[in-house]
Amino acid sequence: MKILVQTAPFDVGHETNAFTDTHKNVGAVVTFTGIVRDDDCGSLDAMEIEHYPAMTHKAITQHAQSAQDRWNLADVMVIHRYGKLVPGDVIMMVATAARHRTDAFQAAEFLMDYLKSRAPFWKKEWIDGHPRWVEAKQLDEDALARWD
Amino acid sequence: MKILVQTAPFDVGHETNAFTDTHKNVGAVVTFTGIVRDDDCGSLDAMEIEHYPAMTHKAITQHAQSAQDRWNLADVMVIHRYGKLVPGDVIMMVATAARHRTDAFQAAEFLMDYLKSRAPFWKKEWIDGHPRWVEAKQLDEDALARWD
C-alpha cells in the first residue's frame, strides 16, 4: 500500500507503470486520475486545496485497508496533492490491483467516493477573480451511501 | 477515439499520459489494464490470443461509440493485443475521459464487460504444457447483461 499526500506534481503514467510492475499474478489494474477542470459557469483561475495534515494520511490509510478487507485486492495506491493548482493540473490518483477486474473497479470507485466526502481536504476556487469554498454535493454523499 | 488492435507491446503509462494530456476540461480519467496472470490451478506457460481481423476494429469502434452515446464522455481509448503472451504481459487497456468520475467509471466497466464477451478475441492457454481454449464464463455474460 502506498499513500502519498504532497504538494509536488507527479507523473501519472510513471506511477501507473511502477504500481503495475511490482505485482505478480495480478490480472487487473484500475486507475482513476482527477484533474482540475474549468468551472461549469465561469472561468476558473486557480484552486487551492487545504488539508488536515495530522489526519489525512491516517484517514486515507484506514479506508484503503477497509477496501482491502472488502475486496480481493493485491494492492492499493493513493496520491493526493494539496496547495495551489490550475486547470489541467492533476489533483490526485487512485490505483487498485486485483486478480479479477470487478474487485479492481469496485475498490477504485469506493476509494474515490470516500476521498470525495470523507478525506480531510477542502477546495477553494477562484472563479472570475472571486474566491469561494467548493460546497460538498449531495450526489457525492449518495455515491458513498451505496457502499453501506 | 483511438482503437488499436496489435501484436506489439505498448507502454501503459505512456499511453495513459498521452490520453490524459490531449483533453481540455476533463475532470476524470479512468484506465483499466488487463495483464496475463498465472492460472488458478496450474502453471501458465503462455497464452495465444486469436482474433477476427476483419471484424475486431469495427466491432470495438461500434461499442466505444455506444459508450459515448450512453455517457457524457470526452474520449475513449482501447488497445488490445493478440498473438503470443506470457504471464506478466499486458494484454489490453481501456481509458475513458469525462467531466465527472461516474461517467468515466461506468463507461470503462461497460467497455470491459463488452470486450470480455463480445469482441472477437479467443484465448488459448498452455497450462503445465497442455493447450486449452479458455471457456467463456457465465459471470462475464451476467456482467454484460446489467447494461441492458
Next chain:
Amino acid sequence: MQLVYFAWVRERIGTGSEPYDGPAQTVAELVAELRAREPRYDLVFSDLTSLRVAVDQELVDFDAPLSNAQEVAFFPPMTGG
C-alpha cells in the same frame, strides 16, 4: 461467399476459411448443409449454444438470412479483455 472459422472451430474443421456457393438462404440452412458434408462439420455444429455466428462481421442469430452476405464466420463464445 466465404466461410471463416476461429479458435477451436477452425482447429476442428481444419481450415481458417473456405469458399461456399450453395443454395442456403439462412445461417440455419447453411449449418444443416455443412453438417451433412462430413463428420468433422457435424461434430462442430452439434451444439449451437456453444457457437456464435457473424454475417459480414456482425453478430447475428442462427436464423438470420444470408441475403447478399460476403462472409459468414463461426466461432466459440469470445474470451477477450
Next chain:
Amino acid sequence: MQLVYFAWVRERIGTGSEPYDGPAQTVAELVAELRAREPRYDLVFSDLTSLRVAVDQELVDFDAPLSNAQEVAFFPPMTGG
C-alpha cells in the same frame, strides 16, 4: 487540548488553532461554550449540519465525549478527490 479549524471555519474564526482548557466534557458542551464567547464563534457554529468534527483525528458526532482528547477539529464537509 488543542482546537483546530479548517477551510471557512478557520477563516471566520480567524485562526487555525488555539489552546482550550475549559470544563467541556462533550463536543456539544464545547460548542456551546465557544458560541457564548464571541459573535464570530456563535455564527460559525449556528448550523451544525454544515459542520464536521474530529476528535483526535477521528470523525465523530457532535455528542461525542472529549475524555482525554488531545485535539478537536472543526471543519466544513470535505471536498477532496
